[in-house]
Amino acid sequence: MSETTANAAGQKQTHGFQAEVKQLLQLMIHSLYSNKEIFLRELVSNASDAADKLRFLALSDSSLYGDDGELRVRISLDEQARTLTISDNGIGMDEADVIAHLGTIAKSGTKEFFSQLSGDQSKDSKLIGQFGVGFYSAFIVADKVTVRTRKAGLPADSAVEWESAGEGDYTISKINKASRGTEIVLHLRDGEDEFLSRWKVESIVTKYSDHISIPVEMWQEGTPEREEDGEKIPATEGHWQAVNKATALWTRDKSEITDDEYKEFYKHISHDWSEPLSWSHNKVEGNNNYTSLLYVPKKAPFDMWNREAKHGLKLYVQRVFIMDDAEQFMPSYLRFIKGVLDSSDLPLNVSREILQDTKVSQSLRKGCSSRALKMLEKLAKDSEQYQLFWNEFGQVLKEGPAEDFANKEQIAALLRFASTHNDSSAQNVALADYVSRMKEGQDEIYFLVADSHEAAKHSPHLEVFRKKGLEVLLLSDRIDEWLMQHLPEFDGKKFRSVAKGGLDLSKLDDEQTKEEQKKTEEAFASVLERFKKALGEQVKDVKVSHRLTDSPACVVTDEFDMSTQMIKLMESVGQKVPDVKPIFELNPEHQLVKHVADEPDENRFQQWAEVLFEQALLAERGSLKNPASFVTRLNSLLLSLAK
Numbered sequence: 001m002s003e004t005t006a007n008a009a010g011q012k013q014t015h016g017f018q019a020e021v022k023q024l025l026q027l028m029i030h031s032l033y034s035n036k037e038i039f040l041r042e043l044v045s046n047a048s049d050a051a052d053k054l055r056f057l058a059l060s061d062s063s064l065y066g067d068d069g070e071l072r073v074r075i076s077l078d079e080q081a082r083t084l085t086i087s088d089n090g091i092g093m094d095e096a097d098v099i100a101h102l103g104t105i106a107k108s109g110t111k112e113f114f115s116q117l118s119g120d121q122s123k124d125s126k127l128i129g130q131f132g133v134g135f136y137s138a139f140i141v142a143d144k145v146t147v148r149t150r151k152a153g154l155p156a157d158s159a160v161e162w163e164s165a166g167e168g169d170y171t172i173s174k175i176n177k178a179s180r181g182t183e184i185v186l187h188l189r190d191g192e193d194e195f196l197s198r199w200k201v202e203s204i205v206t207k208y209s210d211h212i213s214i215p216v217e218m219w220q221e222g223t224p225e226r227e228e229d230g231e232k233i234p235a236t237e238g239h240w241q242a243v244n245k246a247t248a249l250w251t252r253d254k255s256e257i258t259d260d261e262y263k264e265f266y267k268h269i270s271h272d273w274s275e276p277l278s279w280s281h282n283k284v285e286g287n288n289n290y291t292s293l294l295y296v297p298k299k300a301p302f303d304m305w306n307r308e309a310k311h312g313l314k315l316y317v318q319r320v321f322i323m324d325d326a327e328q329f330m331p332s333y334l335r336f337i338k339g340v341l342d343s344s345d346l347p348l349n350v351s352r353e354i355l356q357d358t359k360v361s362q363s364l365r366k367g368c369s370s371r372a373l374k375m376l377e378k379l380a381k382d383s384e385q386y387q388l389f390w391n392e393f394g395q396v397l398k399e400g401p402a403e404d405f406a407n408k409e410q411i412a413a414l415l416r417f418a419s420t421h422n423d424s425s426a427q428n429v430a431l432a433d434y435v436s437r438m439k440e441g442q443d444e445i446y447f448l449v450a451d452s453h454e455a456a457k458h459s460p461h462l463e464v465f466r467k468k469g470l471e472v473l474l475l476s477d478r479i480d481e482w483l484m485q486h487l488p489e490f491d492g493k494k495f496r497s498v499a500k501g502g503l504d505l506s507k508l509d510d511e512q513t514k515e516e517q518k519k520t521e522e523a524f525a526s527v528l529e530r531f532k533k534a535l536g537e538q539v540k541d542v543k544v545s546h547r548l549t550d551s552p553a554c555v556v557t558d559e560f561d562m563s564t565q566m567i568k569l570m571e572s573v574g575q576k577v578p579d580v581k582p583i584f585e586l587n588p589e590h591q592l593v594k595h596v597a598d599e600p601d602e603n604r605f606q607q608w609a610e611v612l613f614e615q616a617l618l619a620e621r622g623s624l625k626n627p628a629s630f631v632t633r634l635n636s637l638l639l640s641l642a643k
């Protein structure tokens with residue numbers, strides 16, 4: 001690409017921003033204006049990441065430090081020039097890095113994300129919050145930004161200057177820079193003079209960046225010798241002074257860390273705008289020695305369903321940053337958890353490949369998963385907060401029972417469902433709630449999976465459950481069929497699909513009802529035979545239904561056959577499915593069934609049988625293989641009735 005060719009010293013090259021960057025800049029300035037001071041948090045956070053990265057590389061090549069091994073960030077203010085400068089002695093960038101990082105957005109799914117924006121700024125600014133703020137936030141307060149940077153290990157004359165007014169483009173030129181690292185100069189917009197006040201800047205650093213593990217320094221002017229109460233106070237020299245605590249937050253004692261500090265640390269590691277929903281900080285000593293600080297975010301990231309999206313914990317070994325997004329420590333169904341893991345047992349030169357299969361990482365993964373689940377259990381005690389969590393991440397957690405066999409029961413306790421009990425589509429019923437409401441004699445948990453909540457709610461399968469006052473969980477997320485296949489029981493109670501054969505509610509009936517049912521079945525036996533003959537190969541069996549009160553008929557799948565929902569799911573992804581024949585159940589009390597049972601004409605009976613069967617299929621599956629012939633048959637029957 002011609003854009004990335006190196007340029008001669010002093011010569012400026014102009015490059016255009018990637019379209020998404022322009023969009024991001026506009027939205028950011030609009031949506032963050034009321035909270036503009038966070039630009040400082042973002043830039044200090046980047047500087048601290050740059051120090052982490054250098055420290056990591058220096059593990060194998062200590063010459064990268066040169067004669068400057070004390071990593072730090074410095075903020076300086078120039079009232080005359082109206083600039084605020086943040087400089088670090090971290091990893092720095094070369095020309096290719098600058099072009100890749102400060103002119104584009106290198107996140108997977110960026111294009112798709114931006115194409116979803118509506119153009120309505122107030123709506124979009126909420127969405128953009130899921131995207132992360134980063135370097136470009138500098139333009140909230142600056143109308144020009146100059147970045148001077150020199151990558152560790154490169155000579156002074158291979159430094160790069162990047163400059164932009166945050167509109168359509170930026171320039172790049174080669175410069176000389178005496179020291180390693182990155183310097184970002186913000187030329188403040190008119191009206192942003194408050195950021196030239198040392199007191200103001202210092203208070204922002206303490207508010208947002210106290211937890212940064214390297215010192216964030218500001219210049220402290222020297223004072224001349226003076227006399228106070230007759231006592232001589234010697235002169236002091238000007239010096240750089242740290243304005244933050246400069247210790248890694250997770251190494252500090254829990255009791256000394258405030259909630260605000262935890263929240264700010266979350267924003268630093270997650271690049272999220274909003275506060276976390278909850279966190280859990282643990283030091284573990286014993287077979288494994290490690291500290292974990294895990295967070296549950298409030299909002300799902302924009303790319304949660306993108307398979308390539310990065311997730312996982314920030315890994316440190318003995319306080320040295322090793323890598324971002326170490327996914328080995330969190331199972332996929334907990335991929336929304338953010339945090340830091342600092343291990344004392346892993347070697348400093350650990351790589352992603354080594355992490356795959358060491359005993360230590362396996363036991364760390366076990367420990368972290370269990371901490372994360374415990375944190376969710378704690379969160380679940382506050383049902384309002386937990387509902388916020390569930391609405392964002394419930395569908396991901398539902399992958400849990402299939403993925404994490406060992407913690408199945410614990411995960412099951414964290415699931416929430418819609419149910420006939422509260423008659424709403426809100427997924428807020430815990431299995432423990434269901435079990436506590438089970439009727440005397442009921443030993444199974446009833447559920448129904450359908451395409452939508454509406455379809456589930458109006459399913460004929462629910463009729464007998466309504467009549468008997470039995471609660472049924474109504475499931476309609478895409479993952480639900482998969483979930484239920486991996487969730488055979490909870491608290492010793494088996495799950496039972498109400499849409500399957502083999503449903504036996506007789507334990508809940510009194511003797512008289514059982515006797516009546518038996519009589520009805522006997523009386524209806526010959527009608528069933530007639531139906532079986534009429535429907536032939538289309539059905540596995542025809543039975544008297546004990547689950548219908550209002551509908552004439554329904555279809556169910558045999559107990560061990562593949563469920564209708566599973567068949568639909570497999571068909572939708574182009575998989576071949578076995579030919580599963582349904583069981584046709586008739587409601588002998590229904591007027592229409594009585595009418596058909598009395599139909600003397602075999603031809604007409606055949607038509608009725610087909611129509612009742614197809615109706616039931618339609619209610620169950622939402623479609624028919626041959627809808628036109630159903631309509632023709634129905635019309636001919638209607639016509640004959642109208643005569």
Ligand SMILES: Nc1ncnc2c1ncn2[C@@H]1O[C@H](COP(=O)(O)OP(=O)(O)OP(=O)(O)O)[C@@H](O)[C@H]1O
Binds near residue numbers: 046050088090092
């Ligand atoms: N001070 C710095 N030193 C070295 N590299 C930097 C510095 N600031 C930014 N970068 C580089 O620019 C990239 C983009 O920064 P930016 O803040 O926009 O995004 P980010 O930190 O990767 O993530 P997010 O967008 O979620 O905040 C960084 O990943 C890093 O590679």
